[in-house]
Amino acid sequence: MHGLMVKQRRKLHRVQVEKAPRLGLIRPTPQGFIVTARLHDGQTPDDYEDVLEKLAHAWRVHGVRLVSWKPGRVTLSATLVDPLEMAAGLEVAAEGLLRVRVGLLDDGNPFVIDFRTVPHWLNVGATQSGKSNLANALIVGLSPQPVALVGFDLKGGVEFTPYQARLSALATERHECAGLLAELVAVIKSRMELCRQHRVKNIWHPRLPEGARPIPIVVLVDEMAELFLMADPDNEKEEVAAVATRLLRIAQLGRAFGIYLFVCGQRVGSDLGKGVTALRAQLTGRICHMVNDDETAKMCLGDMDRHAVAAARQIPPDRPGTAVVIGSDSRWHRARSAHVLEEEAEAAAEAYAHRAPSWQSLTAPFAGDAEQAAELDESEIEEFTEPDLEDLPV
Numbered sequence: 001m002h003g004l005m006v007k008q009r010r011k012l013h014r015v016q017v018e019k020a021p022r023l024g025l026i027r028p029t030p031q032g033f034i035v036t037a038r039l040h041d042g043q044t045p046d047d048y049e050d051v052l053e054k055l056a057h058a059w060r061v062h063g064v065r066l067v068s069w070k071p072g073r074v075t076l077s078a079t080l081v082d083p084l085e086m087a088a089g090l091e092v093a094a095e096g097l098l099r100v101r102v103g104l105l106d107d108g109n110p111f112v113i114d115f116r117t118v119p120h121w122l123n124v125g126a127t128q129s130g131k132s133n134l135a136n137a138l139i140v141g142l143s144p145q146p147v148a149l150v151g152f153d154l155k156g157g158v159e160f161t162p163y164q165a166r167l168s169a170l171a172t173e174r175h176e177c178a179g180l181l182a183e184l185v186a187v188i189k190s191r192m193e194l195c196r197q198h199r200v201k202n203i204w205h206p207r208l209p210e211g212a213r214p215i216p217i218v219v220l221v222d223e224m225a226e227l228f229l230m231a232d233p234d235n236e237k238e239e240v241a242a243v244a245t246r247l248l249r250i251a252q253l254g255r256a257f258g259i260y261l262f263v264c265g266q267r268v269g270s271d272l273g274k275g276v277t278a279l280r281a282q283l284t285g286r287i288c289h290m291v292n293d294d295e296t297a298k299m300c301l302g303d304m305d306r307h308a309v310a311a312a313r314q315i316p317p318d319r320p321g322t323a324v325v326i327g328s329d330s331r332w333h334r335a336r337s338a339h340v341l342e343e344e345a346e347a348a349a350e351a352y353a354h355r356a357p358s359w360q361s362l363t364a365p366f367a368g369d370a371e372q373a374a375e376l377d378e379s380e381i382e383e384f385t386e387p388d389l390e391d392l393p394v
């Protein structure tokens, strides 16, 4: 027994985490180089994630990322200059239905918002960090597409009114938002009925005749906090609760019924209430621009990857449009959006105004009172929350 203990203790003593890396061959890449490091006993890839910034300084390079790992070894990629410097001159491009290339990732790949693979997004950042610029990029990329756009603009309309020509509906006050959200849930309910009639689980299923397939709806929300903050809880509680529930229903069921959320805000904090935390869990696409407080970075990225939080806190204020993004691959990337002026987005909205379906045509399938139609029971929600991925549009 004693011998075993001594052996164990020796083994434990062998474990040292901070040791010089054992590097393999250095291979050049267009942006810098790639190198493999063998892990010392007791090291994990996480230990490397924790010291990437130190490595970048030691190697005198712009940045180091851990690109992959196998048992016992990690592969690191170093970039000599910031690839995001090149994003400024990029153009936004539609890359298929509901898919927009909005900028560049720091591994040189395009930064793509693809609602087909990641249906709902949270876009946060301090003032002047580049949130609206990204929304502008989406307007430019989505306007020519056969999709409906709906705006919730709690900044009194300053953000989305310029694009009204291409919007099928716009709400600027919270009570209007509550009504419009009820109508969207009612749209979901009518699409549910349609799917039941054709015995399919989502609107993309091939069994649904092409003519019967409803048009996708992208919902843009700006300033999320305004939907949840209460100046006078006694009078506003009910409305806030209704807004929170309806947003959550849209997030839970949107993927199956072609309704997608892009939610922007300066701040996401637990003080906004449980509704925000529940909603956040459904917004699996995350974009964190420069933020002023740790809590917002943590709320935006922390539940996905703690290293992403540290990366977001390092975004310099003089690089608007730079963000830490978690998208379809569930890994975090530094990214920068293409620079899109409000005028460009406005021009795109005007040019494609004829593509905006009328709100009446979108809500036609449900007759009567939206508030009532917006009631859903748990079994209905469960029935449609996990659509088959193969059915999503191509």
Ligand SMILES: Nc1ncnc2c1ncn2[C@@H]1O[C@H](COP(=O)(O)OP(=O)(O)OP(=O)(O)O)[C@@H](O)[C@H]1O
Pocket (backbone or CB within 6 Å): 088, 125, 126, 127, 128, 129, 130, 131, 132, 133, 134, 266, 320, 321, 322, 336, 337, 338, 339, 340
């Ligand atoms: N990707 C980018 N490249 C270059 N400049 C950018 C980029 N994104 C934003 N900017 C510039 O940074 C400034 C702030 O951007 P934007 O208005 O999008 O910030 P915001 O986060 O929406 O701010 P606010 O909350 O105050 O509306 C603008 O002048 C904009 O042109």
